[in-house]
Amino acid sequence: MDKSGAAESAAAPAEDKKVGELKSELWRLVRLIVDDDDGRVDTYDEAAKALAELKYLTFGSPKVPQHFLCPISGMLMRDPVILVSGETYDRAFIQELLNSGNRTCLRSQEVLSNAILTPNHLLRTMISEWCKEHDIPLPQPWSQDGGLITTIGHKPLHELLDNMSSLSLQKEAMKELRLLTKHNKASRALLGEKPDTIPQLLSVLSAPGLTSDPEFHDDTVTTILNISIHERNKKILGDDPRVIPFLINSLKYGDMATRSNAAAALFSLSALDSNKVKIVELGAIKPLVQLLKQGGETARRDAASAIFNICLDPENKEKAVKEGVVGVAWKRVMDKSLVDESLAILALLQRKQEAVLEIGGSGGVPALFGIIRESTSRESKENAVALLHAICKWDPVKRRKALEEENLSNTIRTLCDVGHRGASEKAGKLLLLLSGVEERKKKTRGIRIL
Incomplete structure (x- = not known):
């Protein structure tokens, strides 16, 4: 959901919830492109897809007919x-799948x-014709060099999975799988098509020495993250009793890169409501909060993404x-290291009195x-204005302080006049609340004069 809309109500519409998830995913992909210099076409296309769907949900752009996808x-x-x-199918993607050795139609399950x-x-x-009608640029066919990476240069997927059963080959196979699933959409889809494929891969989680080998550990966590990007795989991974506990353990004891990737994987899996419940029940919130507190910049962002998604479930907010x-x-707001993301989390918690009072007591109003x-x-x-309203609602002392600040700066009135619709509406509600304080002050002064 829209992060600001998410904060508005515990009973937010499902569409708003989807907007928030798309924003979180877009944020992750843009960070890969900008911060990590991820110049692969694959990443740009995923970001473009998320942005297009977000545009549709936010502005009412036409929804692409399902049979065009x-x-x-x-x-x-x-x-x-x-x-x-x-x-x-789109030629580039089905060709990639065929090149990987698959000879089964994904939709009909017919052997080709x-x-x-x-x-x-x-x-x-x-x-x-549909693109012209809706003033949408017609997508051009993928170029031959086009950035979709096939299995050339990699071992066939089935061979890599078979190597998971060999202790001597597991580490190298996992490294290959990490690269393959990062660059190759078709490999992610293929892994979820056969019921025994992902469990075969996950058999490595019981390998001796996995977590004591930082490189092997990180390759395994990152491969799970890559696989989870494919929508159908989120449920398969979430339903496997080994995956979420392994990721939480990695959050606690991995090196910083591994902890960051584990948080990103939990964020990806938490797109499903059923996974949100499992992630929290199995104890992920505490290590995520620790990562938000102690991690590097990328790790903090990944932790914030996961916490935000988890808190979209009203029952998880109290926890x-x-x-x-x-x-x-x-603290991340005050030290200006992660302002936007942290405010989004806090706004989700604005209906929790103890949360609001804690912010108000830590210099929240100014x-x-x-x-x-x-x-x-x-x-x-x-x-920010939503949190201010919550503070003023719960704390009369801070309400008077906010009124004094507003009388000096006209900050809320300006936002009400020139802010976008959501912020303007919330500013209006805050002004109404503050005007009640002003009226009471006038009445009090009148009584004293008499």
Whole structure:
């Protein structure tokens, strides 16, 4: 959901919840591109897909018809082709899957008698007309050099999985799988197609010396993260009783890179509500809060993403407060190391009185006024004014302090007048609350005069 909308109500609409998850995913992908210099086409395409869907949910852009989307990538098809099974896929992605040795149609589960790809000119024309009608740039076919990395240079997927049963080959196989699943969408999809494939991979979790070998440990955690990106794999991984405990253990005892990747994996898995419950029940909040407190910049962001997603479930908010997330997130706001992300978490907790009072007692009123005036982020302005309203609602002393600040600066009135709709509405509610204080002050002064 929109991070500001997420803070508005525990009963937020499912669409708002989806917006927040898309923003979190987009944030992760953009960070890969900007901070980690991840220049692969694969990452850019995933970010473009998340941004397009976010645009649709936020501004009401037209939803792409389901049959225009490739079953493998989930993206608008650039070069639709028909398999012998009669099912249509985007050429680049189905070719990649065929190159990996797969000969089963993902949709029909039919064994393919040949690997001939026939252009679907009718569907290509329909996509072109739909794009023109909705003023959307027509996606061009992937170039031959196009950045989709096939299994060339890697061992076949089935061979890598078979090597998981050999103690002498496990470490090298996991390194290959990490690279393959990072760069290759089709390999992620393929891993989830056969019921025994992911359990075969996860058999390595019981390997002796796994967690004592930092490189092997990190490769394993990161491979799970990569696999979890494919939507269908989130449930498979979450339902395996070994995965979430392994990731939580990695959060506690891995090196910083491993802890960061474990947090990112938990964030990815927490897109499913059923996984949110398991992640919290198995004790992930405390080590995530510790990572938010002690980690490096990337690790803190990954921890914040996971905590935010987890707290979208109303029942998890109380547990997050008890584990100290408020104090840690507020410290990240005050030291300006993770302002936007931390405010989003705190705004989710605005209905928890103890959370609000803790912020108010830690310099919350002047700091939030400063954020509203200085921040360039619309979401942060909205979340800051929402938190201010909550503080003023619960604490009459801070309410009077906020009124004094507002009378000096006109910060909230300005936001009400020129802010975007969400922030403006929240600013209006805060002004109404503060105006009640002003009226009572006037009445009190009138009584004293008499």
